[in-house]
Amino acid sequence: MKDTELLPRRSEVGTKSFSPFVDRLSLVLLATLGILFSTDLAFSIEPVLGGWSLPAVFCGLIFSIPLIASSIGKLYVRIRS
Secondary structure, X not given: OOOOOOOOOOOOOOOOXXXXXXXXXXXXXXXXXXXXXXXXXXXHHHHHHHHHHHHHHHHHHHHHHHHHHHHHHHHHHHHHO
């Protein structure tokens, strides 16, 4: 795996090479937390959305978890450089 490329929309930071480990770890942790707390989130918005609360929570998690994980990875790279 020496010839690995940068992740999409990432720039090279000096001469250091960074692993996508932080991105993957944050994605797995956020997905696990999302699964664990999805019913609580759906229950809290049920008075507003009614029966659509659980599908709305899943759609929100599907879009927000990758964005947050990518932001964490980018922040980590900026801090390390």
